[in-house]
Amino acid sequence: MTQDTQTKEDFFTQRSHFCGDVTADQVSQTVTLNGWVAVNRDLGGLIFIEMRDRSGFFQIVADPEKNPQVHGILSGLKAETVITATGPVTRRPEDTYNPNLPTGEFEIYPTSVEVISRSKTLPFQLDDEADLVDEGLRLKHRYLDLRRPKMHQNFLLRHQVAQAIRNSLNSQGFLEIETPILLKATPEGARDYLVPSRVHPGQTFALPQSPQIFKQLLMVSGMERYYQIARCFRDEDLRADRQPEFTQVDLEMSFVNQEDVLSTVEDLLCQVFSVSGITLEKPFRRMSWQEAMEKYGSDKPDLRFGMEFIDLTDIFTTSEFSAFRQQVEKGGVVKALMVKGAASYSRKELDDLQVMAKRFGAKGLAYIVYNEDGPKSPILKFMSEAEQQAIQQRTGAETGDAVFFAADSFNAACAVLGRFRLLFGEKHNLIDKNRHEILWVTDFPMFEVDDAGNLSPNHHPFTSPRPQDLELLDTDPGKACSLGYDVVYNGAEIGGGSVRIHQRDLQAKIFKLLGLTDEEAHEKFGFLLEAFEYGVPPHGGLALGLDRIVAMLAGEDSIREVIAFPKTNNAACPLTSAPSAPSEEQLKELHMAWVLPEEEAEA
RNA sequence: GCGGCGUUAGUUCAGUUGGUUAGAACGCAUGCCUGUCACGCAUGAGGUCAGGGGUUCGAGUCCCCUACGCCGCGCCA
Numbered sequence: 001m002t003q004d005t006q007t008k009e010d011f012f013t014q015r016s017h018f019c020g021d022v023t024a025d026q027v028s029q030t031v032t033l034n035g036w037v038a039v040n041r042d043l044g045g046l047i048f049i050e051m052r053d054r055s056g057f058f059q060i061v062a063d064p065e066k067n068p069q070v071h072g073i074l075s076g077l078k079a080e081t082v083i084t085a086t087g088p089v090t091r092r093p094e095d096t097y098n099p100n101l102p103t104g105e106f107e108i109y110p111t112s113v114e115v116i117s118r119s120k121t122l123p124f125q126l127d128d129e130a131d132l133v134d135e136g137l138r139l140k141h142r143y144l145d146l147r148r149p150k151m152h153q154n155f156l157l158r159h160q161v162a163q164a165i166r167n168s169l170n171s172q173g174f175l176e177i178e179t180p181i182l183l184k185a186t187p188e189g190a191r192d193y194l195v196p197s198r199v200h201p202g203q204t205f206a207l208p209q210s211p212q213i214f215k216q217l218l219m220v221s222g223m224e225r226y227y228q229i230a231r232c233f234r235d236e237d238l239r240a241d242r243q244p245e246f247t248q249v250d251l252e253m254s255f256v257n258q259e260d261v262l263s264t265v266e267d268l269l270c271q272v273f274s275v276s277g278i279t280l281e282k283p284f285r286r287m288s289w290q291e292a293m294e295k296y297g298s299d300k301p302d303l304r305f306g307m308e309f310i311d312l313t314d315i316f317t318t319s320e321f322s323a324f325r326q327q328v329e330k331g332g333v334v335k336a337l338m339v340k341g342a343a344s345y346s347r348k349e350l351d352d353l354q355v356m357a358k359r360f361g362a363k364g365l366a367y368i369v370y371n372e373d374g375p376k377s378p379i380l381k382f383m384s385e386a387e388q389q390a391i392q393q394r395t396g397a398e399t400g401d402a403v404f405f406a407a408d409s410f411n412a413a414c415a416v417l418g419r420f421r422l423l424f425g426e427k428h429n430l431i432d433k434n435r436h437e438i439l440w441v442t443d444f445p446m447f448e449v450d451d452a453g454n455l456s457p458n459h460h461p462f463t464s465p466r467p468q469d470l471e472l473l474d475t476d477p478g479k480a481c482s483l484g485y486d487v488v489y490n491g492a493e494i495g496g497g498s499v500r501i502h503q504r505d506l507q508a509k510i511f512k513l514l515g516l517t518d519e520e521a522h523e524k525f526g527f528l529l530e531a532f533e534y535g536v537p538p539h540g541g542l543a544l545g546l547d548r549i550v551a552m553l554a555g556e557d558s559i560r561e562v563i564a565f566p567k568t569n570n571a572a573c574p575l576t577s578a579p580s581a582p583s584e585e586q587l588k589e590l591h592m593a594w595v596l597p598e599e600e601a602e603a
Numbered sequence: 604g605c606g607g608c609g610u611u612a613g614u615u616c617a618g619u620u621g622g623u624u625a626g627a628a629c630g631c632a633u634g635c636c637u638g639u640c641a642c643g644c645a646u647g648a649g650g651u652c653a654g655g656g657g658u659u660c661g662a663g664u665c666c667c668c669u670a671c672g673c674c675g676c677g678c679c680a
Binding site: 039041042043044045046047048050057059061063064065078079092093095096098100101104121122123124125127129130132133134135136137186189190191209210212234235236237239240242359448456457458459460461463558568569570574 | 615631676
């Protein structure tokens with residue numbers, strides 16, 4: 001205890017060291033530690049307290065014979081009491097070293113201790129098992145959940161990643177510039193969060209879904225290279241890897257081509273991944289969207305395992321097997337997956353695959369199983385001997401293997417087999433968790449074409465087409481590819497961007513293809529188009545999903561584990577009970593009134 | 604908006620075919636215990652079985668509705 005209250009200048013004695021920083025250098029030196037009681041092991045005589053701060057743990061010992069006063073204070077202290085302990089660092093008796101603790105060879109017998117504040121019994125225990133505690137409860141008491149060393153590690157990692165991003169971009173000539181949070185709603189894309197304003201009755205701001213427009217304006221401003229670790233908001237339903245508010249690493253560069261952007265981001269990602277001790281090879285692999293779909297059935301292929309699709313379309317152009325031949329005649333494809341060892345699937349497993357295929361939007365999943373007494377399949381009887389041989393030869397299937405087929409339009413067949421590729425990869429443990437496969441997927445189609453033939457932008461309406469595809473815009477715009485690119489890590493899209501259109505004529509043509517009139521285009525993006533009247537540099541950029549990147553580096557499945565105060569699945573905050581109803585006065589001031597659905601109005 | 608799974612002690616869970624007084628571990632409380640580190644030992648408290656309705660002689664258990672949570676589909680330029 002600090003005895004002399006007359007000279008006391010603080011409510012507590014400040015630490016000289018952090019718990020985890022005490023080493024052999026401090027032995028016999030007097031230190032003061034501040035922290036929480038993690039565990040109190042009271043042996044009746046000796047008391048061992050494991051003290052915790054952000055840096056780690058340190059053991060405090062109290063001996064009733066050596067210092068009855070200190071022993072008295074520490075006796076019966078509950079977990080999570082905040083204390084100060086001062087005393088000389090001593091080496092533990094050698095047979096009592098704790099190898100599980102970095103400071104496990106040391107301890108202090110304090111000469112003084114202070115209880116700074118006490119804790120109620122916790123709603124859940126802050127041990128490793130807290131990961132299993134109901135997430136709602138963890139979020140309700142997030143300040144306790146965040147006390148756990150694992151969570152500290154996650155946020156240390158997040159901090160280091162943010163630093164790596166800034167280091168890399170700063171050294172590459174980028175300026176960090178903030179853009180507005182309250183902005184004009186753009187009627188496209190995700191649903192906006194709207195913010196009413198007292199001074200503008202009947203009008204709202206929208207929260208940014210991304211700083212897209214502003215970063216392009218900054219290029220018009222001649223800022224040359226901009227970045228921002230930007231919060232973005234989308235009022236859409238959630239997923240494990242999706243939050244209504246999330247963080248993008250947003251960047252944009254002027255007078256660059258696609259290759260410049262990719263190489264800049266490669267430097268950035270190499271630095272980011274090195275935070276976790278992962279070395280990425282530059283340049284990253286490049287794969288066109290077409291190739292990714294053709295071989296892996298996904299625009300974010302997981303390259304940690306092979307199992308590429310095998311194209312069998314040509315085998316069935318003149319086949320007697322009409323189910324396949326008709327798809328080919330309609331311009332579709334026949335694609336196959338060869339799965340080693342899948343011949344051992346039970347009847348039930350094969351049936352389950354059919355159910356899943358239907359859920360994925362296919363009619364079913366045709367298969368041939370190769371077991372010891374030859375190939376077995378419900379579709380075998382429709383195929384000629386030559387076709388059967390061609391299949392086995394092309395796929396390389398051997399006894400014990402199975403081949404699964406999808407015959408459909410290119411997109412549908414690839415999509416279905418892509419889902420099954422991941423499923424089989426998981427099921428057969430083909431995914432090497434120690435591999436780090438990063439790649440660029442490039443040459444995305446400019447447009448998505450709906451059933452009625454309407455075009456919508458695959459990325460966004462400012463994405464430039466490839467120079468070599470300009471003519472296709474007139475002849476067959478559905479086939480035109482863009483200068484858009486995604487960066488994909490272990491089967492997850494962690495970022496994407498594009499080279500933007502800086503030519504007025506071209507932008508007008510794209511708007512026209514998208515079915516936007518001049519008036520509509522100006523209504524939506526007038527300020528950007530106007531800015532583009534005053535000399536616009538060629539520019540391009542990209543945005544990375546920071547939450548997802550950090551979660552993957554931390555080995556977490558959910559981005560909520562790397563967001564300090566995340567929302568629940570319901571887009572609500574259990575800690576603060578947000579959102580909540582505004583007061584009558586607030587509504588009145590905003591000139592607003594609710595028009596609620598019946599049943600909610602009663603609540 | 605839709606589907607799946609879940610909700611039992613403070614926490615994590617078990618709870619048989621619908622049948623007496625709903626259990627365990629950890630935590631908590633009290634006592635004992637002088638080298639623990641998942642300390643140990645003993646005793647004890649602690650339950651609106653999420654809420655509502657129904658079936659039944661009888662419901663934690665079966666059915667329906669609601670709420671909440673997680674996962675997925677739609678959605679997310």
